[in-house]
Amino acid sequence: MATMRPVLSQLNVVARDFNASLTFHRRLGLEAPDGSSSPEGVRHAEVTLENGFVLEFDNEALVGLYNAAWRKPGGSSRALLGFSVPTREEVDRLYQELTAAGYKGRQPSYDAFWGARYVVVADPDGNDVGIMSPLDESHQSWPPKNSPAS
Numbered sequence: 001m002a003t004m005r006p007v008l009s010q011l012n013v014v015a016r017d018f019n020a021s022l023t024f025h026r027r028l029g030l031e032a033p034d035g036s037s038s039p040e041g042v043r044h045a046e047v048t049l050e051n052g053f054v055l056e057f058d059n060e061a062l063v064g065l066y067n068a069a070w071r072k073p074g075g076s077s078r079a080l081l082g083f084s085v086p087t088r089e090e091v092d093r094l095y096q097e098l099t100a101a102g103y104k105g106r107q108p109s110y111d112a113f114w115g116a117r118y119v120v121v122a123d124p125d126g127n128d129v130g131i132m133s134p135l136d137e138s139h140q141s142w143p144p145k146n147s148p149a150s
Helices: 018-028 060-066 088-100
Strands: 007-015 043-048 054-059 079-084 105-111 117-122 128-132
Touching: 007 018, 007 060, 018 043, 018 054, 043 060, 054 060, 088 105, 088 117, 088 128
Parallel strands: 007 054, 079 128
Antiparallel strands: 007 079, 043 054, 105 117, 117 128
């Protein structure tokens, strides 16, 4: 069975100072919204660029929910390259293939609170690479729960 190649569809920037990061990118010319926030301190904003690429901003409270490596001191990078694949099964297959080849799994496969199947693997330079299936509303949950530990 032939598989489709993953599509680089987003870049998540983990902002230490969420408001300062948005201010910078607005001065750069992006129309960045204030984003969503929650009583738990979670912040998220995204901008879809003219070419369809999505630039997302997450605060540290949010990234700790979806990436187990983030909860470990020095365990994760400040940016995450996000790839889309066509199915939930492809997320699991790629995680198994990459970790079997020796790449470090930062976040094992799980059904993320926003409704996608999701994993994070470190590239050879230690950058986080997220792999995500399409969203499925039947897998959404709020309030979010921490991802399973890696």
